[in-house]
Amino acid sequence: MTTQDIFNAVLAFDEATVITLTQAELDGGTDIDAILNDGLISAMDEVGERFSSGELFVPEMLMAAQAMKAGLAILKPHLSAGQSQSKGVVIIGTVKGDLHDIGKNLVSMMMEGAGFEVVDLGVDVESEAFVKTAAEKSANVIALSALLTTTMPSMESTVKAVKEAGMATRTIIGGAPVTQAFADQIGADGYSADAPGAVKLVKQLVA
């Protein structure tokens, strides 16, 4: 039994086995960092690549992410303060006035799967809520979603609010009508056309 088995169980979407194996590795004294990085996180990196290449479908990717999170939950109480619990903190939400959340949820789940701590503020989120939560959590990135052109101005006001608060937190945006040009125009730090792209973008921004 090795961390490779945990890796394999995540790729087999087998949550129960991930839980059993993670607990067993932990009880057996395997280094927690090895379980986390070689088992769980590297499995999700592989899942991300297989999804991007079209090999995995969305529900399969999400099932793998759930299995990974179940393993992570077992490790969490044993992680010391020095050990990185996550690759970074992402605050995500659909902006003020917009209630659409399918794309946002997809990005949220993929980011969790990639090892980020994600705080999902839901839909119809005020600029102040993004700023406040990002400050509380010392977030690396704020990710904003919108499906309506009428709510895209809320992205602009949120990005502005983050800048005015003098925070180092980076902002990224996405959603069907959103473009790179719009991101540039409102001064957002990044844009992605799809969920895997958003994960790659956040990885670059926190690197």
Next chain:
Amino acid sequence: MMVDRMQTFTTDQITRIHDASMELLSSVGVAFNEPEALEIFASNGFRVDGKTVFMTDTQVQKALETAPSRFTVTARNPEKSVAVGEDDFVFVPGYGAPFITLPDGSQREATMADYDNFCKLVQTSKTIDMNGFMMVEPGDVSPETAHLDMMFSSIVLCDKPFMGSPVSKQGARDCVEMATILWGGKDKLAATGPVSVSLINSLSPLQFSDEMAGSLIELARANQACVIASLIMAGSSGPVTLAGVLALQNAEILAGITLAQLVNPGAPVIYGSTSSAMDMRTGGLAIGCPELSMVVSATAQMARFYKLPSRSGGGLTDAHCPDGQAAGESALALSTAARNGINFILHSAGILGSYIAMSFEKFLMDEEMCGIVRKLIKPIDFSEEAIDVQMIKTVGIGGQYLTQPKTFKLCRTEFYMTDFFNRQNHAGWKAAGSKRIDQVATERLSQRLAAYEKPPIDPDVETALSSYIAKRKKIS
């Protein structure tokens, strides 16, 4: 027995969907994020818990009894009024796209000038029966008042019936106010009946946003027609199986129709859906897929069960330029809608890329398909005059019909003549420049816009409409 290989539902199958929807409405309920909607339901004896409204079969059936199965939408030019319901149907242009696709396949932000040009194309169209709303979402006008600019253009540049503005409670009021100005007062508008059709969408699963519920209340109160539509992404905002999608969307649509009938018994409503599948590889919405057309057929059948007019999409595609995929997918959905008895065929022309863009070239190609589909479903005449055995006897064995008087008489009218789709042989096509149909469409576009003439409108009415929107913009 009529044979069409698309599935005709049995009464048992339809009843199963109905029963499943009723179970959802009575046990899970539907959330309305609009206080006035909750008050209306509560005061009519519906169980309301927080924002969730529960409905019984009896309550829904009572509402359905007052909903008309057919109604007329009156145009400012009475010759262009249309009927929606039973055997009557309308082709209506695309809706909601933020971008314009250019002939090279690139996209740019849509503008108010684009919106006006679509109004002009609708006005000069032989096949598009009604003007739209938000045919593109113009990026160069203020989003708070864009609906006023669009309504003004819809009314002034075109004299066909128009779609209303369901962007908010105030947006719906603006639609009613502008219609009141156009018809010369509240009493005259009331006597005319519905003059607009607005698009109310549920927020799946099982919710209505404040904008949509608020607009529905305002428009139903003013007796303006509303499409109540569900747009479920199967596998994401609804079940992965189509029967499950039908049960869920039916619950949402019936909940919206019930609200409209409580506000104004007899308010004209349309049973609508544009539910489709999520592409499981990308997570994106797929509307060129066969599942969309299967839902179109199912929606028409469910609406007939409730004796209501129906709405679906028309020329829908996931392609990003007016290519073979775009033409094939669009023709499939458009013909499925018309053949299965949909009464309000939205998105009949122009849509590309899963609703993200409108294309002028695609609009002209779809428009031609609308003409073709309308001919396709026209019944064959079985009169003696049409069979004309005498003529066949006269020509006899091995003769020809080209020189028969009847052929001469009907040669310009009997067959559907393509507007600009190619019928030339290869030599002729080559001599004309070997152009693809989308390239021909680009050339046609400038001719069409040049040929446009603004339909006459009382200058005082136009001024009153301008003043109204100027006043409203000051407040906003």
